[in-house]
Amino acid sequence: MNNNKKTLFDKVWDAHVVETIPDGPQIIYIDKHLIHEVTSPQAFAELESRNLEIFRPDQIVATADHNVPTLNQEQPIRDESSRNQVQQLTENCTKNNIELYGLGHPYQGIVHIIAPELGITQPGMSIVCGDSHTSTHGAFGTIAFGIGTSQVAQVFASQCLLLNKPKSMRITVNGKLKKDVQPKDVILYIISKVGTNGGTGYFCEYAGSVFEEMSMEGRMTVCNMSIEMGARGGMIAPDETTFAYVKGKPFAPKGEEWEEKLAYWKSLKTDEDAIFDAEFSFDASEIKPMITYGTNPGMGISLDEIIPVPQNESEEKALQYMGLKAGQSPSDIKVNYVFIGSCTNARIEDFRSAAQYIKGKNKSQNVKALIVPGSQLVVKQIYEEGLDKIFNDAGFQIRQPGCSACLAMNDDKIPEGEYCVSTSNRNFEGRQGQGARTILASPLTAAKVAIEGRISVFENLN
Numbered sequence: 001m002n003n004n005k006k007t008l009f010d011k012v013w014d015a016h017v018v019e020t021i022p023d024g025p026q027i028i029y030i031d032k033h034l035i036h037e038v039t040s041p042q043a044f045a046e047l048e049s050r051n052l053e054i055f056r057p058d059q060i061v062a063t064a065d066h067n068v069p070t071l072n073q074e075q076p077i078r079d080e081s082s083r084n085q086v087q088q089l090t091e092n093c094t095k096n097n098i099e100l101y102g103l104g105h106p107y108q109g110i111v112h113i114i115a116p117e118l119g120i121t122q123p124g125m126s127i128v129c130g131d132s133h134t135s136t137h138g139a140f141g142t143i144a145f146g147i148g149t150s151q152v153a154q155v156f157a158s159q160c161l162l163l164n165k166p167k168s169m170r171i172t173v174n175g176k177l178k179k180d181v182q183p184k185d186v187i188l189y190i191i192s193k194v195g196t197n198g199g200t201g202y203f204c205e206y207a208g209s210v211f212e213e214m215s216m217e218g219r220m221t222v223c224n225m226s227i228e229m230g231a232r233g234g235m236i237a238p239d240e241t242t243f244a245y246v247k248g249k250p251f252a253p254k255g256e257e258w259e260e261k262l263a264y265w266k267s268l269k270t271d272e273d274a275i276f277d278a279e280f281s282f283d284a285s286e287i288k289p290m291i292t293y294g295t296n297p298g299m300g301i302s303l304d305e306i307i308p309v310p311q312n313e314s315e316e317k318a319l320q321y322m323g324l325k326a327g328q329s330p331s332d333i334k335v336n337y338v339f340i341g342s343c344t345n346a347r348i349e350d351f352r353s354a355a356q357y358i359k360g361k362n363k364s365q366n367v368k369a370l371i372v373p374g375s376q377l378v379v380k381q382i383y384e385e386g387l388d389k390i391f392n393d394a395g396f397q398i399r400q401p402g403c404s405a406c407l408a409m410n411d412d413k414i415p416e417g418e419y420c421v422s423t424s425n426r427n428f429e430g431r432q433g434q435g436a437r438t439i440l441a442s443p444l445t446a447a448k449v450a451i452e453g454r455i456s457v458f459e460n461l462n
């Protein structure tokens with residue numbers, strides 16, 4: 001930065017600096033620490049082995065999400081290592097007075113879904129979790145990022161982290177999105193242009209009319225995938241949409257505190273002449289519904305394109321894994337699974353848009369279609385709004401909340417060699433099960449594929 005103007009990121013970062021080491025890293029205060037069963041056990045063990053106490057248990061919120069089954073959650077978990085991990089989390093939370101929304105709790109769900117919907121995530125905060133998709137919370141104008149297990153222990157012990165300030169990037173998308181283009185398509189498009197390493201070393205702000213007009217659910221989908229272009233995190237300036245979303249949530253500030261916080265939140269915008277280390281800008285009208293065809297989220301094309309010629313060995317290998325050939329049309333792919341879920345796209349708005357498309361139709365016979373709500377509160381909304389009837393009538397299976405088929409850590413796995421059109425965020429080799437082939441897409445595209453039994457373009461895209 002070579003003027004005194006500040007970016008949104010600078011403002012939130014500077015407000016959390018506890019100490020600066022000259023020409024070195026800074027100590028940053030962490031407002032909220034989210035934990036789940038996979039990345040917390042070693043951190044608890046480390047504290048115990050060093051005889052350290054958890055410094056601020058009130059700032060920690062825990063949930064069980066990665067390993068949990070999505071059927072019969074009221075019964076003991078059958079898989080032994082999953083059962084042990086969830087049990088371990090429960091014991092650690094009880095011992096250390098940490099709030100746990102475990103199985104059976106009305107607030108249980110995927111960590112990145114529950115914190116925003118409960119009002120735990122608020123503008124201007126610093127939020128960490130031992131989980132790469134913590135970037136999701138940046139949708140509220142928070143600095144939110146994933147940390148490793150040794151950093152989880154650091155935060156347990158001190159509520160602080162020693163960090164080097166990342167570089168700043170802004171991605172601006174202005175204009176009007178075409179009909180049927182969803183936030184997921186916007187981020188898949190951005191990653192296909194910027195590349196999976198394009199954001200490495202940066203914290204990214206999303207700006208422009210497309211994000212200003214986007215719902216909070218959509219902004220979360222976008223920020224969620226920031227990590228997939230290598231960025232440390234993503235964020236969007238809080239505005240009236242943000243404030244309206246937070247207001248009235250169980251842990252949102254109330255009364256006078258709300259007014260005070262609101263006044264501060266309104267100051268959280270990038271100054272007009274602030275300088276970014278890198279800038280990209282895209283035109284909304286260029287973006288069409290997207291899918292991925294390879295084994296990283298940057299290998300994306302619009303539905304009306306053909307599989308491109310691989311440019312290097314790793315792309316060749318990706319096509320081989322996917323069983324695809326350059327020049328092939330996506331409509332030739334034999335899709336047998338559709339998964340609508342994950343911290344990217346398992347919020348109520350995602351299910352509403354899928355249900356709206358599905359209503360009155362039947363799923364294709366060759367497709368097994370899973371609806372996995374991101375949280376118990378989303379489940380409740382699905383039933384209250386009668387979306388369950390639409391999904392059931394169409395032959396979709398509604399499951400209980402968890403990470404599910406986003407990653408193969410629980411019972412929900414895609415069989416070897418099968419194609420799954422998935423609303424999750426990663427299409428790595430083996431991500432959804434050994435040999436499984438993942439095609440990332442929006443909830444609307446996934447719903448359409450489930451009905452038609454294959455990938456096809458949307459008519460009348462304007």
Ligand SMILES: CC(C)[C@H](C(=O)O)[C@@H](O)C(=O)O
Pocket residue numbers: 038039066130131132133146407
């Ligand atoms: C298990 C967890 C550490 C992991 C992550 O960090 O993101 C998972 O959530 C994922 O999406 O791959």
Ligand code: SF4
Pocket residue numbers: 065066110112131133342343344402403406407424425
């Ligand atoms: S839903 Fe998927 S991406 Fe999100 S936290 Fe769970 S495993 Fe990670």
